[in-house]
Amino acid sequence: MPRIDADLKLDFKDVLLRPKRSSLKSRAEVDLERTFTFRNSKQTYSGIPIIVANMDTVGTFEMAVVMSQHSMFTAIHKHYTLDDWKLFAANHPECLQHVAVSSGSGKNDLEKMSSILEAVPQVKFICLDVANGYSEHFVEFVKLVRAKFPEHTIMAGNVVTGEMVEELILSGADIIKVGVGPGSVCTTRTKTGVGYPQLSAVIECADSAHGLKGHIISDGGCTCPGDVAKAFGAGADFVMLGGMFSGHTECAGEVIERNGQKLKLFYGMSSETAMKKHSGGVAEYRASEGKTVEVPYKGDVENTILDILGGLRSTCTYVGAAKLKELSRRATFIRVTQQHNTVFSSPPSSGAGRGSRSSSWLKATPFAPVTWSLRGSPGSRGPEAGPSLDLRSELSCPGSQTSLLKLTLGAVFFFLSFSFSFFLFFFLKKTVSLEYNAIK
Template identity: 55%
Template structure:
C-alpha cells in the first residue's frame, strides 16, 4: 500500500488567473485547432469538442448539428450496419468517430461497414483501459485500420497514456469516474481527480506527439476552458449535451394550457442498470452497475448550448491573451481556491 500525498486537482479546485492582454474583443480569437495525428500523418481542423459515445448523446442528428459548428461526435455502438453505412457515406460524417468496444461482434460490424463506407475515425472505448487485453486491442485496431485516426481509453495516468500511444492510439481518452451519471468511484473506490489526470496524461502524450481527450467532469463552460488550459487537446461531453432535440433519450412531458410540452429527458450512464437492461439483458452476475439514471431539463436545439460553450471559451482566451486555442495551455496559470461561485441567489 502506498499513499501519494501531493494534491490532485479537479475543475472545482482551481480558477484560471487572468493576464494582461492586447485582445480587444472575443471576435479576435480563434477557437479552432489543427492536429496532425502521429500514426497516420492525417490532419483534422475544427473546434475540438466531442459529443460522448453514449446512446443519448452520440447520435447521428447530433453529428449533423455539431459538424456544422466544426465540432465532433463519437457515435454510440447501437446503430444498425445499414444506418452506419448510409451515414458514413455522407459528407456530414467527416467529424465523426465510429465506436467499438472489445466485443467481437463490434469488430465484425465495423468490418462490414468498412466494406461499404469509409470509416476515417475510430473510438475504441472501454471503462477500464488498464488491462493488457485492451493494449492488445489497440494494437489490433491499428493493424487493421492503418489510415484511421484512433482514439482509445479510458485511462488517467501518464504511463498508460504512453502505452496506448505506442500501441497505436493517436488520441487517448482520459477520465475514470468523473462523469455526471458515472458511479465508478462510488462503487469501486477507483478514480483520479480529472484536472490532474488531464495535466499528467497530456504531458505524457505530447512527449510522443499524441493527443488526449478529457472525458467527463465538465458541468459548465468554464470547466471546458480549464480542461484546455490543463493541456487537453479535445474535450468530450455527455451531460452538458443531453436533453437536446438531437439526442435519442426518452422525453418526459407536462400539460400546459392544454398542450403536452417536453420538460425533461431521461439520461443514463452506459454501465447503468438502464443501459445494461436495454442492451445486454440485465446486469451480469459477476459485476455491479456503475452508472445512474437521471432526468435532465429539456433544452431544445443543441446549437444554442454549443454557442454558449464556444462563447465561454472565447471569453477565457481574451482574459489570458491567447489569440488561438493552441496557445491556451501555455498561457494558463491555475490558482487553487476554496470556493469559486457566489451562490447567494441559487446555483444557476
C-alpha cells in the same frame, strides 16, 4: 504493502484561471479551430476540438449533423446498425469527416466496426471505448485494430495515468481518452473506490502524450463552459462532453412531461438502464457503474453550442490567448475554496431552451431564496424594483430553522438563569438578615 501518494490531486472545482494582460480587443478575434497531425495514422484533422461522448443518448446522428455545422466532432455510439450508418452516409456525406465509429473490445465489436468502415470508407476515426483501459487485453486489441486499419485515427481509453497513456500510444493509438469516474452519470468511484481527479489527470497525461507526439481527450467532469476552458488550459487537445449535451432535441428518447415540466432521460453506459437495453440486464458477476437521471428538456442543441464556444472565447481574451492552441501556454491555475457567488442562484428550469443561452450549468440550491418584488409586494417578480428578502422563504430553509431553534433555546436558558439568580439573591438576603437579627 499498500502505499499512499501524498501529492494533492485537483479537480476543476478546485481551481480558477488567473487573468493576464491581453492585446485582444474582442472575443470575435479568438480562433477556436485547431489543426492536428496524428502520430500513428499520419492523418490531419482541422476543427473545433470538442467531442460529443459516444453515449447512446447524446452520441446520435442527429447531434452529429448540428455539431459538424460548427466543425465540432461526434463520437457516434456503437449501437447503430450497419444500415443506419449507410443511410446517414447517404443523407449527410458532409458530416463524415467529423464523426467516429465507436467499438468495444470484443470479437463481435470488431466485426461490426469493420463492416461499417468498409461500407463507409469516408469515416477515418475509430473510438475504442472500454471502462478500464489498463487491461492487457485492451492493449492487445489496440494493436490489432492498428494493424487492421493503419490509416485510421484511433481514440482509445479510458486511463488516467501517464505510463498507460504512453503504453496505448506506443501500441498504435493516436488520441488517448483520459478520465475514470468524473462523469455526471458515472458511479465508478463510489462503486469501486477507483478514480483520479480530472484536472490533475489531464495535466499529467497531456505531458506524457505530448512527449511522444500523441494527443489526449479530457473525457468527463465538465459541468459548465468554464470547466471546458480549464480542461484545455490543463493541456487537453480535445474535450469530450456527455452531460452538458444531454436533454436536447437531438438526443435520443422522447420528451417526458411531468408536473408541467419537460424532461429527457440520460444515463451512463454502465448503468442498469443501458445494460438492460443492450445486454438484457446486469450480469451476476458485475455491478452497475452508472446512474439514470431525468434532465430538463433544453430544446435545440444550437444554443448550448453557442454558449460553450462563447465561454471559451471569453476565457482566451481573459488570459491573452489569440488562439485556442495558445490557451495551455497562457494558463495559470490558482487554488480556490469557492468558485462563484451563490446568492442569486436558483435551481435550473426547463425553460432554458429555444431562444435562450442562459442555461443553468451548475445546479446550486441557494441558502436563503431572494425574490424580486414589484412595489414591495412579496413574491411578485420584476426588474423595476430592487431585490427584497422573502423572510417566509428564508425561515423555511433548514439552516435558518436551526438558527431560530438555537436563538429560542438561548433565550429560554437566559430567562431561567436570570430567574434563578434573582431567587438566589433574595434567599441569601433573607438568610443573612435573619442571622444578623439572631446575633443582635
